[in-house]
Amino acid sequence: MLGWGAIAFLAGKLHEYNSADAINNRALANQTLRVRQNCLQQYLKNSQKMNPSQDGFS
Numbered sequence: 001m002l003g004w005g006a007i008a009f010l011a012g013k014l015h016e017y018n019s020a021d022a023i024n025n026r027a028l029a030n031q032t033l034r035v036r037q038n039c040l041q042q043y044l045k046n047s048q049k050m051n052p053s054q055d056g057f058s
Contacts, residue, residue, distance in 0.1 A: 016022055
């Protein structure tokens with residue numbers, strides 16, 4: 001059986017997870033990831049145009 005300390009710890013973690021700050025942090029992290037993926041896609045799409053020599057340097 002879980003001790004009360006473990007239960008309190010998990011309850012605290014759950015509260016932290018559902019708090020407004022945590023929700024904002026996760027939203028921000030998701031947004032950052034999306035922006036990063038978009039940048040990577042744009043770079044891959046444009047790398048042919050930017051670097052016709054195919055040497056890996058733009």
